[in-house]
Amino acid sequence: MANVVPDSFKTDLLKGEFNFDSSGGSTFKLALYTDISGLTTATTAFTATNEVGTSGTNYTSGGNTLTNNGVAISSNIGFVDFADLTFSSVTLSAVGALIYKSGG
Numbered sequence: 001m002a003n004v005v006p007d008s009f010k011t012d013l014l015k016g017e018f019n020f021d022s023s024g025g026s027t028f029k030l031a032l033y034t035d036i037s038g039l040t041t042a043t044t045a046f047t048a049t050n051e052v053g054t055s056g057t058n059y060t061s062g063g064n065t066l067t068n069n070g071v072a073i074s075s076n077i078g079f080v081d082f083a084d085l086t087f088s089s090v091t092l093s094a095v096g097a098l099i100y101k102s103g104g
Contacts, residue, residue, distance in 0.1 A: 002036075008044040018101060020080045022070035027102040030085055031063030036096035046100045052092045059090050066099065 012018065019025040033039070035050040046062065054061050067083040082099075 004036075004039055004041060004043070006039075006043040007041045020068065020071050022068045025068055028066045028068065028082070028099055029063045029102045030066055031061075031098045031100070032059065032087070032092070032094035033096045033098065034094060036098075039096070039098055043098075046098065046102075052094050057090055057092045059087060059092055062102075063097075065102070 029046070031046060032052045033050050034052055038047065038049055048061055051061060051063075052059055064085055064087060066085060069081040069083055072079060072081050
């Protein structure tokens with residue numbers, strides 16, 4: 001599976017649009033997809049196109065909220081540590097995911 005980092009994320013990161021503090025920071029969500037070919041470097045926001053179906057699956061459109069464990073550094077590499085995410089009692093097939101800032 002390919003990792004795609006949208007250009008809008010790169011520019012908005014440098015503009016300070018995201019707050020990765022574990023307390024009081026931005027809210028991030030993870031949505032699941034059956035086809036990620038539409039998620040490209042031109043992607044600017046969450047899209048329901050090709051998102052996994054919600055009917056009878058116990059999956060809510062838009063995905064689940066990620067718990068931010070904070071920013072850390074290891075071997076000179078900085079990263080955001082999100083807690084493992086569980087979709088309980090969900091019946092579906094997914095080939096990819098999108099992490100996005102919720103609420104603008």
